[in-house]
Amino acid sequence: MATPAVNGFSPQEIARLTARAAIAKSHLSWTELMVKSFMGGFFISLGALVDLVIISGSPGLRESNPALATMIAGFTFPLGFVLITLTNMELVTSNMFVMPFAALQRRITLRDLARNWVVSYVFNLAGCLFTAGFLAWWSDVLDTDVQSSYAVTQSQNRVNVQWSVNFLRGVGCNFFVAMAFFLSTGAIEFVSKVYCIWIPVWAFVIAGYQHSIANYFSVPIGMFYGTNFHVGKFIYQSIIPVTLGNIVGGVLLAALPFWILYGRGEVVNVQTGQPAEEKREDVPRMDSDDDTLRGGASSEQRSRARYDGDRVAHAA
Template structure:
């Protein structure tokens, strides 16, 4: 295992590439189900955050910063569930898929397919939680709580278009950092910590997450907001989504590719801490553990153009 219980940025870049390649090889059904559950998980974090804020009117009025700090601490739950169960979240894919495409290890079509399908399935998962686990289950069962769901939704939509755009940029820059750092951790406690802090930070800052907004805004609309679907799309969905793309690609994928992705790096195994090539030698010598269930993923139908092999179990633990 690595001596510092983690990997260098160059090694993390290699693991990010392997994650992107594995994501591009997901079957349609796998991608849809993983993305739907990704939307469910991100909404569960938003649900807990909203319950804490909505149920603390006194703290919100007397010390709004402390209320945001405490409630925001619960929001990263969704990101942790997504990462540790290896589900698909479009906003984190806005970093890893363009990064891998810049290395020419996946095609533009692979990238677009993943982003579009994961976005739409994330949306469905968020609406499911908003409708079934939020509104119909009567979680916000007091007038104070239900009125706050309306207020927070209006605060997300009734702002300038450019403000939501920039809030989306800031949000996904933090999300990309959380993804990158979590891949560099080799065990669950470190992964949780590296995810929790950046996500907590963007919630405190009031940045906007396009997928989470598909839960936070509709739940307020169910209780009666002063805007309709059209304004939600134009004033929130469009600018925040564009901002998330800019934050994930321009502020994260491109600079990290420039720094660490232009030259081929030998990605380490998350299980052994050794380069993949060394793991392959061990396997060829018959030293592989008999209870190992590694699934090898190849580019295309057979093998990648470079002849490298990508281990799905390692990818699952890393991404």
């Protein structure tokens, strides 16, 4: 009896693909990493901008049913994560799960991890500030007093809270981001990937959790219209605790337990239930960034190699 086709991978297979994704990230050139990271910040800000336009333009609904207003506006926020994933850009918060997972397997070094985190964080920030300044404020997207007033209010609500509250909100946020990455990696075609990204990200927006990179759009846009705090308080009260919380959520709540469960044993094929065989090293493997690329490959070839989901799916 033939085994029916399965539109996805087992957790063990997803863990293997996650490690390969980390290796691919470690092989990016400086220019590729910077450009991908800038675009990642730009994309996530687009989702935040659409969310802000909808909720700021619905004052009646916010007053009568704030939960419904948050749910409707938050439905548009995952747009940025979908664009990042399907165009293969870099987002430091998902990398806070991916890179430690591979580091625990000793597939990448701590230097690779630090390089990826620092560069992607800085250029994610730059992409967000570009969107906030040029595509939101100077383009006058929030063109009514009600909308600009709400931009200030939501910005102040992100900063004028206890340090520990923002830290824990960062923890919760990045657990959902890690799940979005893990689940979407397990899906094969785009519709399933979009669904796997959309639901976890939508959930953390509804819960009010804080995303350190999205905040580089959401807080500055309010500051442009005049908030009751300045850059120093933004850094201490929001940037630091939310970033640390995102790291804890990505590493301790996602990478570590998933490594314990799925990163140390055999890879199991989802269709057969049997251990998945590794590709032979003597076969050209330009569809993978695994560290078992054929020995004759040059460093340039290794840095240019890319993870190809279709071929991995076919092999599995």
